[in-house]
Amino acid sequence: MTSNTVDQKILETVSKLSNPESYKLVCHKHMMGEPLPSNKKLKRIINLVREILFPGYFGTTTLKTSITPHYMGVYVDELLEMLTGEILAGLCFECTDESELRIEKHKNPAQEKAVAFIEFLPEIRRRLVADVEATFLNDPAAKNFGEVIFSYPGIRAITNYRIAHKLLELDVPLIPRFITEMAHSETGIDIHPRAQIGESFTIDHGTGVVIGSTCIIGDNVKIYQGVTLGAKSFPLDDDGNPIKGIPRHPILENNVVIYAGATILGRVTIGENSVIGGNVWVTSDLPANSRVVQKRPRDIPFMDGAGI
Amino acid sequence: MTSNTVDQKILETVSKLSNPESYKLVCHKHMMGEPLPSNKKLKRIINLVREILFPGYFGTTTLKTSITPHYMGVYVDELLEMLTGEILAGLCFECTDESELRIEKHKNPAQEKAVAFIEFLPEIRRRLVADVEATFLNDPAAKNFGEVIFSYPGIRAITNYRIAHKLLELDVPLIPRFITEMAHSETGIDIHPRAQIGESFTIDHGTGVVIGSTCIIGDNVKIYQGVTLGAKSFPLDDDGNPIKGIPRHPILENNVVIYAGATILGRVTIGENSVIGGNVWVTSDLPANSRVVQKRPRDIPFMDGAGI
Amino acid sequence: MTSNTVDQKILETVSKLSNPESYKLVCHKHMMGEPLPSNKKLKRIINLVREILFPGYFGTTTLKTSITPHYMGVYVDELLEMLTGEILAGLCFECTDESELRIEKHKNPAQEKAVAFIEFLPEIRRRLVADVEATFLNDPAAKNFGEVIFSYPGIRAITNYRIAHKLLELDVPLIPRFITEMAHSETGIDIHPRAQIGESFTIDHGTGVVIGSTCIIGDNVKIYQGVTLGAKSFPLDDDGNPIKGIPRHPILENNVVIYAGATILGRVTIGENSVIGGNVWVTSDLPANSRVVQKRPRDIPFMDGAGI
Amino acid sequence: MTSNTVDQKILETVSKLSNPESYKLVCHKHMMGEPLPSNKKLKRIINLVREILFPGYFGTTTLKTSITPHYMGVYVDELLEMLTGEILAGLCFECTDESELRIEKHKNPAQEKAVAFIEFLPEIRRRLVADVEATFLNDPAAKNFGEVIFSYPGIRAITNYRIAHKLLELDVPLIPRFITEMAHSETGIDIHPRAQIGESFTIDHGTGVVIGSTCIIGDNVKIYQGVTLGAKSFPLDDDGNPIKGIPRHPILENNVVIYAGATILGRVTIGENSVIGGNVWVTSDLPANSRVVQKRPRDIPFMDGAGI
């Protein structure tokens, strides 16, 4: 191909790609100076929160009693500034006001939400301590709390969820979903930030877990990898769009255990103390103390060298 | 251990590891100056394509109408250079010509493939717009297109697939598989670049999805996390090696929905408008409008405090 | 909110977060100058091992016969230093000796373990060569060994497992689990480092695979994505804590194949040459040459426009 | 030293260092969310300007005629955003208004100054072309323009000066001085941004050159390393502070040449076409066409093995 032919083809393509008609549905218009949500900053925010909640594991704190409060002060100060910025980015992202003042008008609300989140951190720590304890007690392979905190993907995913859930309660747009997606990408565990999850929650291994947005989960619940708590069908409005906000995911009462790969769909209730075996498909309510497993598999003739 | 003992043990091991017999099957000989495929550059390539296709979301474009064409030009120009380089790396990787000119002889073909890919970008954008629309309509939890584009792993995986599929059609070796593996690692969604996928495709949550290399998927199909579209057994040639290129994965016709964790194996056809429940195992054809779910689970006696 | 209000709320929260009562269960006290396990260094260690084992794929070696031994020497030397450091970090992490000499007392053991690991590298290479060959033969879509080594997540996960397993045999704490968790995060494949896995092992696609800590896996075994080899319930001691170290995961004999999404729980034995279909739930022994699949799904009435 | 003693000493010092009395003169109070001037961003700004002015040398432009305008558009767009930010940082830095709105009130002026600077870029390019030409003609060791643009410290320093001078004319505080100090650190050439410098200016080698803030330099002037164009004494006001803004540095008329290490102090005029030899000390006017050198050195007795 001659150099001229290359140039011409490139320029023609650039021209097509620059046609606003072709991208009007999938572009984002933000104002100059307006922040976009930043993956890098959100990662730093999560790391800050983890260091605040679990001192000595993720940061540089050496936990001399005399110095620890200084670290808490500095981490919280940095968190306030970064979180305010990301909340602001989220507020602007969804703002439809086209005036030049839209950054300004969201600044105070952004800071207030960030402060409210920080005030809730002691409570988040209390809950996560319970989650860590439950995870440790539920796994004979765990040697100590440190290993659980440091390397268990379940704890990582629950941490991000508890952060995101609080931010969503504070009406922060977009950012909560980002935070749970970050954990999803790292751990394969996908918890919608709007789900309601009780105390002492355990997810073991976790890859493939999905917890939908209107789920309600009690205390002392344990689920394994590949468990889906999802929706069945959902009603459409007159324009054919799904109707938002209708409860459509399961309720798990206290002390429920669900084994690997089970799929529970729709607004069904799994009664307390129930145990659900792996790979089952559940679309209706189960009373308390249920214990269900898949039908036994069937044997098929063996043929040497073949698969199935 | 004395310092001398350490030294001696280390040197003996180095000597064993340097024995070509021990690595002849698992080494790669590339010529000096020849590029190896680079993860870092492929990531940049994907980001460039994403910014070109979805202006304003991933790069620095602020979408002033006056400046956007400049960004398109610059991104495309950078893409041309980087993609040519990675395609060249792929061509050299599989080349068995040992002469010193092998880099030279692949340079023009590499550039031609890169140009052909770039010419196809407007079509890729058209298809991804349809995928985004379908994903939005299929998820009551999605609040707007922006959230879908920014953070949905399904869109990320489909984007990488559509890029990789085109490169594979252009006979680019190795690189397409790298690109889908990058999405696999981030999202848990494993789509073989050779699969054929129609318009308005939705993958929800997605972790654990596998779509095999000879799959054919129609339009308006939706699949959930953990769905496998795989192969059963496959025939071996006289040397006991698997025979390549035989159709061995499912065909999904238009408007099929498959729920979480279903496994569909072999060259079976799922007829249009069919709905397949979660966790089922399907190894034979299903007619249009089928609706199948797993057998109901069986109850087993409850024993307090136990698992299963 | 006034600036003073913000300050006051922040300081009150800092004070609560600094209360040792609130974090005593979830903090880690390490001594000044004592290394913490470092994700970044462990990544470098894994990359060094991969370059040593698969020359020419991951590093800068150009595989001139004359220079390769120099690269082996330098990589091994760097590995010795870094691995000694990380092993030391692991030993200190679990050490309960509070004297200032605890770093010192672990230095020699750390180096000895690192040397012992390095001496085992040729054996690890031999095993991984067999794993690569098996993976290639088991996948009709694989075009050559290079593609398998470069981009197959199964090989990545098995590599990390074989490294971690040896380190655990050498009584290195914490680090082995980190190494398998790194592969878990990248590939969705979760292999406990204590599991025993034979030769020529294949994991295809792999997302969602879980292999528990007391599993025993024979030679020529192949498993697909979403397969769980897990535990059922486990006995508690008098304090209600799980009893550690009891065999509670499956044994797979030679030549077993397990399809996607199957869940096998408890200390059951799957006899040699058995084939297990996808999505089944197995909690009891299967004799050699078994071939089991899920019960056929049931049809349910089709309703246009609905899901399930 | 016991661990307690260390802690105590550290805390006492922290307390002393936290005493506002001790730092009140040397601290900087900026508001939350307010930008501080950033070295990293200023470096990017300088690199952007250099790539705009000298296409093909410093960036990724490959200078295909068809694509170059796109690069110009994109670089200028990025420059507008970054420069606006740094100018804003400079305006806030010197602002004494303590209200929360001070960021807002500087935003528009910052953008206007950035636009005005960008409009002046074509003129800066014209001047720098002349500087490059003069430098090339004045150095027999220079092989081509490319070498001069790429690696001559004189051109680097003059580029930064011409940028900084324009910003200072636009009443941008602090930033101009930063920009010339960046060149000072890299090249050892210290040009005050307020100095007035004519066309076709050459600095050879340059280390140690100082050009004071009220200097006026004509066209076709050439100076060598170590030349000082400085001030003598300066008058103090009634409080003993130096009076700002009084002309106190030399005037060099057209075509003056000054050799290495000469020191010219005070508001003296060096007439056109004058040549000043190295290492002289000049504190009074010189008429046009002067040619002055240092008094001849004196011989002193030679003593073997000694210095001086």
Place this chain on the structure above:
Amino acid sequence: MTSNTVDQKILETVSKLSNPESYKLVCHKHMMGEPLPSNKKLKRIINLVREILFPGYFGTTTLKTSITPHYMGVYVDELLEMLTGEILAGLCFECTDESELRIEKHKNPAQEKAVAFIEFLPEIRRRLVADVEATFLNDPAAKNFGEVIFSYPGIRAITNYRIAHKLLELDVPLIPRFITEMAHSETGIDIHPRAQIGESFTIDHGTGVVIGSTCIIGDNVKIYQGVTLGAKSFPLDDDGNPIKGIPRHPILENNVVIYAGATILGRVTIGENSVIGGNVWVTSDLPANSRVVQKRPRDIPFMDGAGI
């Protein structure tokens, strides 16, 4: 050149370069696990000290009165750890004990020196405040303290000197010289850490300033760029090596001013209040209140178009 010829030449050269005879004078043998002084860490140390001393200028402190002590605590804690490490590196570097315990034996002294340095920080701040004030008063072009602290190379060089001088008083080897060389490279100002410098010291512009190791400088001294305070000849011992530690550099009494490019050599005393003009060469004492300048230059005939 054939590939074999290249290989052979390379290997022959590697062999020559590996001959210990060829490098025995210019190699450094450090023990495994022993730290080498690290430029990157020393830069971080200097930045930490600067942020501690000048709050709000170089770090992230926003100087809310309530939070500042937390930042001080955290910076000092990080400083303690990093400085201990670098001092240890310095002690090991010069240690001739070849036993494996040499790291151990220097650990406590390293920490003690670090603590002693930190205790001296308030005094270093006090002195630097005086240096900043003097610099501001001596430069009519300076607009405020902020500009001086942020961008004046003299303050940068004096800061590094005052840090290095204290470390040297604490008998820390190697590191003090590194720290002043870092400032030398950035600013062109070369102050030996052993020099003794009084209060309210000003260096203007500074490039080329050299202050030798046995200099003694009083209070309120000001020197300009290119000033050398150096040694003349120095006595040799019987082996022909220079005798270390003999006073051989100038003494400047209080209130001395030295203009650009003056060279003062040997153990001479410049009496208080003296003013020394630029470019003079002084090798003997000057009484108080001296005022000396270079002999007037001589005119030489003008020849059009020529240099000198």
Place this chain on the structure above:
Amino acid sequence: MTSNTVDQKILETVSKLSNPESYKLVCHKHMMGEPLPSNKKLKRIINLVREILFPGYFGTTTLKTSITPHYMGVYVDELLEMLTGEILAGLCFECTDESELRIEKHKNPAQEKAVAFIEFLPEIRRRLVADVEATFLNDPAAKNFGEVIFSYPGIRAITNYRIAHKLLELDVPLIPRFITEMAHSETGIDIHPRAQIGESFTIDHGTGVVIGSTCIIGDNVKIYQGVTLGAKSFPLDDDGNPIKGIPRHPILENNVVIYAGATILGRVTIGENSVIGGNVWVTSDLPANSRVVQKRPRDIPFMDGAGI
């Protein structure tokens, strides 16, 4: 300013800046895929050479006798590849052949020059050992060879010079000048790579030293900061361009010492064993054993509070 006004002004400026007339003299046209000289890679090259020449100081070599040759092999191998690339970049930069094959035709010469350079490394080490010894003996403040190698700017500058000089002897364009400019920027010492410098050369402090391209310097020479070995005027050709390549810089014979700030201009010869005092201006030959210093300064009346 309205957003439209900004856009319009920006676009007008972009259009002016894109006018090829405005940049035709100061642009660089390189072909796609052609390397530009890279500062980052040249820095790595210099660091590699330094680690090869001074083992144990700059890299990770721990100088175990058994491993050092491996490091030499690996460093040399990396050097061969990187240096070949940068030499190729230099050859292309000055190449006026516009065909697409110009990269190809320079590849072999680039590699040959790189090999020839590497073969010369043992000799460069021999010379630098002598330079280090001389520097140590000439400075009473130096405590050991390590300090000299690690932190003396003179050694840094001479190292870069000796590398660049060899490359220039091998007719490598552009790159040698880059390498000496890198040292110039770091140390303030500007040695032209074409200068000829003998053995055991010492530069003390060094800021402001300039050594011109046709200088010839004997053995055991020592110069101090601010010394210029430069050119006076130079003849022009009929077009007014300076005639290249004429000897126009000084010759220093063996054992010459030149003190700080002296300026020696033109093709003059300073006879062996001569000592030249600081700040003198020399433009004519000096016989062997000369010892010259500046005329004594003159006193001027003292005026309290004034400068000069």
